Amino acid sequence: MSRVRGRTLSKPKRITAWTVILLLIFGSWGGNLWYYRSMQLEEPLFLKSYVSMSAGHGRSLELVYLENRYGSKKVTGVQIDELPELSFTLSNWNNGTYQTVMKAYAGFNAQGEEPPIKSPVTVKEVTVFYSEGPPRKVPIGEITILPDSDVELVDFYSSMASSDRTGYNYGTMMKPAVLERIDFTYSDRLKPYLHLYLSDKPIESLKYPISKQKGDGLSLSYKWEIPLDNPMAYVDYQPECRLEFRLKDGQRVTQSFRINVNFNLTDEQMKRLVRSGGEPQ
Numbered sequence: 001m002s003r004v005r006g007r008t009l010s011k012p013k014r015i016t017a018w019t020v021i022l023l024l025i026f027g028s029w030g031g032n033l034w035y036y037r038s039m040q041l042e043e044p045l046f047l048k049s050y051v052s053m054s055a056g057h058g059r060s061l062e063l064v065y066l067e068n069r070y071g072s073k074k075v076t077g078v079q080i081d082e083l084p085e086l087s088f089t090l091s092n093w094n095n096g097t098y099q100t101v102m103k104a105y106a107g108f109n110a111q112g113e114e115p116p117i118k119s120p121v122t123v124k125e126v127t128v129f130y131s132e133g134p135p136r137k138v139p140i141g142e143i144t145i146l147p148d149s150d151v152e153l154v155d156f157y158s159s160m161a162s163s164d165r166t167g168y169n170y171g172t173m174m175k176p177a178v179l180e181r182i183d184f185t186y187s188d189r190l191k192p193y194l195h196l197y198l199s200d201k202p203i204e205s206l207k208y209p210i211s212k213q214k215g216d217g218l219s220l221s222y223k224w225e226i227p228l229d230n231p232m233a234y235v236d237y238q239p240e241c242r243l244e245f246r247l248k249d250g251q252r253v254t255q256s257f258r259i260n261v262n263f264n265l266t267d268e269q270m271k272r273l274v275r276s277g278g279e280p281q
Contacts, residue, residue, distance in 0.1 A: 039098045039271065040068050044075050045278050046128070048141035051238040052185035054256055055117045056148040060107040061086070063126065063140060064236045064263055066099045066270060077129035078104045082121050083145075096267040099274065121145045141235070144185075151253045153177050153245050154218055161260035165224035169241075169257050172217055177245040177253070179210040182220075184259060185239040193226045194259070196241060209246070218243075222259055228266065234273060236263045 046065040053059060067074055078088040086106040094101040123143040129135040154171040161167035182203045184196060196203045199219050212218075220241060226233045240256040247253060265273070 039274055040071060041066060041099065041274060041278075043073055043130070044068075044102075044128070045273070046126075046138050046140050047234060047236055048139075049143065049236040049238065050141050050186055051143040051236075052146075052240050053144070053238065053258060054146050054148045054240070055108050055121075059148075059258075060105055061143065061145075062106075062236075062238075063088075063104040064093075065102050065104070066265075066273065067102055069095060069098055069100045072132060074131045075102065075104070075128055076131050077135075078106075079127040079129070080106075080123050081127060082123055083117070094264055096265070096270040099270045101265050101270070117145060117147055119147065149253070149255065152255060153253055154243065154255055156257055159257070161262055163262055165226075165262055166222065167260055168219065168221040170217065170219055173212045173214055175247075176211075176213050177247050179212055179243060180208050180246055180252075181244040182206065182241065183244075184241045186237055187239075189232075190237060190239060193224060193232060194239070195223045195225070196259075197221045197223075212245075220257075224261055228269060233269065234265070237261060 044065050044067045046063065049063055051061065053061065063078065065075065075090060078090075080086055086108075088104040088106045091103050091105060092100055093103045121144075123145070124141070125137045125139045127135050128138045153174055155174050156169050156171040158170040159168065182196065182198060184190070184194065187194075197220065198206060200221070222241070238261065239259050241259050242254055242256045245253045245255070
């Protein structure tokens with residue numbers, strides 16, 4: 001028999017007390033259920049990617065998307081209609097409370113085969129296949145893929161990209177040349193967030209031309225600084241560093257390498273992205 005401060009509750013009061021308790025329980029359960037549903041994506045969400053790359057042998061392309069962690073509708077395949085020969089592999093990258101960061105990888109053919117492409121290709125959408133429902137075309141930003149250069153002046157023998165968003169590329173000159181410019185794609189958007197260095201000197205401070213002899217080393221490093229709450233942190237930029245050389249005979253050669261951002265999202269970023277409908281401001 002229920003007691004409050006030593007007093008016995010009457011039957012009507014006991015019924016009222018249990019009714020309140022049950023209402024609180026069901027109210028809490030209903031609130032949790034509503035919040036859970038509010039944190040679910042209607043379907044997998046592909047983040048905007050801006051990629052500039054050469055279709056060199058062995059180079060790869062990646063796309064990032066979110067899926068509900070416990071949902072039934074999953075991505076089962078990705079296809080670029082302009083490059084149907086590319087085969088994507090889907091990989092779980094990072095689990096959040098409600099969503100999972102997924103990455104779709106595709107590599108160009110191995111060395112010794114035909115060039116992957118012979119003219120530039122621009123991709124703004126991909127065909128996505130799902131475990132439920134029909135496939136559909138999904139916007140993914142913009143990917144620019146260029147034919148690989150036949151001339152290489154720098155042998156990049158070592159590279160590293162760290163989780164703290166720093167990295168380097170070390171190379172050796174294969175023949176003498178004059179370095180006339182270093183830049184990176186999307187620099188108009190990324191200069192506040194991406195810092196590039198040649199032998200630890202900011203590229204903005206370099207004085208061109210820079211003469212290089214066969215066997216000389218090249219040390220290029222970079223550092224990303226994008227605040228986690230900045231809308232730029234939700235866009236997967238994959239720029240290329242471009243080195244512009246002039247040979248002794250006057251021929252100009254551009255050699256490039258990918259600047260890796262090690263793109264990922266924290267659990268809080270995933271939640272913010274879902275709450276904002278996929279477009280954080």
